[in-house]
Amino acid sequence: MKKYFIKAKKIYSLDTDNNTYSWLLVDDKKIRDLGNNPLPSESDIPLLDFSEYTVLPGFIDSHVHLTSTAINEISLDLSIFTSIKEIIKTLEALRDSLPEGEWIIAKEFDPENVEERRNIYIEELDHYFPKHPVLIVRKDAHSSIVNSLGSKLLGLEAKKEEILKEEEHKIAIGKVYQKIEPSLLVRGIIKTLKKAAEKGITTIHALEGGYTSPPNSPKILLGISQYFPIDVLIYYQTTSISKVKELNLKRIGGCLLVDGSISTLTAALSEPYVGTENYGVLYWDLDSLINFIKTAHKEDFQIAFHAVGDRGIELILRAYKKVLKEYPKEDHRHRIEHFELPTQEHIRLASELKLNLSLQPSFLYFWGGEGKLYEELLGKERAKKIIPLRSILKNKIIAGGGSDSSVTPINPLLGIYSALSHPNVEERVSLLEALRMFTYNSAYIGFLEKEKGSIEKNKDADLIVLEKDIFSIRAPEEILNISIIATISKGNFVYKKLTLSFDF
Ligand SMILES: [Zn+2]
Ligand SMILES: [Zn+2]
Missing domain, CATH: 3.10.310.70 (Diaminopimelate Epimerase; Chain A, domain 1)
Known part of the structure; x- marks a missing residue:
């Protein structure tokens, strides 16, 4: 299937002007043309008629432990x-x-x-x-x-x-x-990617290596990547510059832990966990953090660190600030993963340093809100400040969306729903903003925005066909029930609902 037209009820490009179209042309893995005018009736190029459905760019999960x-x-x-x-x-x-x-x-x-x-x-x-x-x-x-x-x-x-x-x-x-036996692992990887495609995913950022995966998993993944149904961008969770260079990768880190997590009371906080004298744990001191970041930055790597509590975030921001002031660089796109409990000052500083974030709104779905884990461990006031989406976007920080799978399931619609229904009403974002987190922003924070993240001419033909127009919903809950009819990655159908029939 090389060249074909798609006709749809509406194609939401999610480009900067938010253009919509009624048809597009896929040729050789790319989107070659788009339009609203009627399609030429005498063309011999096959047409996929999705007139009952809407089309979005493929989702990108920017934080998966594959x-x-x-x-x-x-x-x-x-x-x-x-x-x-x-x-x-x-x-x-x-x-x-x-x-x-x-x-x-x-x-x-x-x-x-x-x-x-x-x-x-x-x-x-x-x-x-x-x-x-x-x-x-x-x-x-x-x-x-x-x-x-x-x-x-x-x-x-x-x-x-x-x-x-x-x-x-x-x-x-x-x-x-x-x-684990490699062939068994490979089967699990392919199965995971296929399931991701069922959820509308066409690209994931895979954070690999370290104790959460076999230490050589980046190499395993690179070796079998031609069999993947969707695109996988590897972040190597190591502090060894040479290991990353060996594999010709340009990204270092991921869940490299500055601090721990809230559920295990190890995220580093400035005030203790409720009812305890426990302030969480920092796994780095400032000097070693600066040294490592300096070395990786000078190597021209994109760097990513996990920081959750306000004390963890403070530490990583100080380290990034020191290095970036000494060695300024346009477009470094260094990242902080999670960024769950920043202060408003932290948000301003992250914006000033042009840091990118990968956020996990679905944490709010599982642990946010009344009587849930965040409230229990942090108290009502602090729990309200968890993952302050609106404050972050208002400060013009580019924040991608992610699941942190297997912590929460790979399911962008769940992430989008969670972002819209933030337990703190003031930190909710709009549907368009939430969709951008899981498309354009996640492409951007992986240096992929020229090829992915929106439906535009000459970008990859990464598309999702939705049963229902997501912009027509009346309540956020409806998002959870929107059915994905098909997922197309670089022009190929990587998922197709059984009920969908077309002859080609
Ligand atoms: Zn993490
Ligand atoms: Zn993680």
Whole structure:
């Protein structure tokens, strides 16, 4: 399928003038023409008639941990089982399909969900799985159970405690990830990308390496990228300049942690978490941060750091400021990921330094609002200030949207809905602004805006066909029910709803 017309009820270009069209021409992966005038009736170029539907540019998720999402994808989901007996039976079936020594990985185990109302014991795992290492991640995703063979392979000391928590859990996960059979991982990656395409995604920024994925995952991804249905832009989560150069990449960082996260009380705050003396954790001191940023900046890399709490954000801003004042550079597009609890002063400074952000509005959907996690841990006043979208956009900062998958699902419509229904009414943004976060802005913060992010002549033919006109909704909730009919990446259909039929 090389050259074809698309006719639609409305094509929203989301370009700077917000032009709309009724047809476009795709030729050799690109959009070659657009218009509102009637289509030439005698053309022999095939026509896809989407007159009942609307078209948008493909969505871009600017913050995905692709391999860890893929591992999640290939792990057995235990949430559907109601007894430990059933779980063991299913794991046994999995065991029989895997060679000895291969990891059995399962997720979403919740003792509250099974009739036995208890944890799975290490002894029973040892009994049924003597020759296969087993890792069972619990529902909270911050703790896990590993059998004795697994512990031995991971070099963990023999445990009396049944459950691995926090640091130990992270170490276990990190080590297991390194041992996953590559072909299995590749299957998970392709499956994840296909599922992303179903959600209207045509590009993701994949933040790879570090303990959240196999350390060589950037290399694995580059090696198989020709098989990907959609585009994957790699950010290497390392502090090693040479590793990034080796792979000819231009981007360093991602979730390189300046501080931790709110849910684990490790995001660094200027006032303690409610009811505690805990101010969270900083993983860098200012001097080392400046040194690293200076080196990477002088290498001409785009840099990205994870900073969540106000104290974490303060630290990364001071480091960026110092380097950028000493070595000014137009268009550096250095990034801060998450930027959850900035002060108004931080927002002004980020704008002045021309920093880019990748924000995760869907965090608000899961943890924002009355009585939810942010309020519980930060108190009402601070919780209101989480991810201040309106203040950020008002200060002319370019902020892309992202899911932080697997923290929240890859689903831009959920992110867009969350941005529109920010629990703090004053920080809500418009539909157009929210859509831009997941299209043009996410292209821009990855240096992709010349090829992607809007429907314009000579840009990539990255398109979504929506069942319903998203601009016709009466309430934000309707966004969650808009059905994606098709997703087109560089002119190819990478997702098509079964009901959609056309002959070509
Ligand atoms: Zn992060
Ligand atoms: Zn992340």
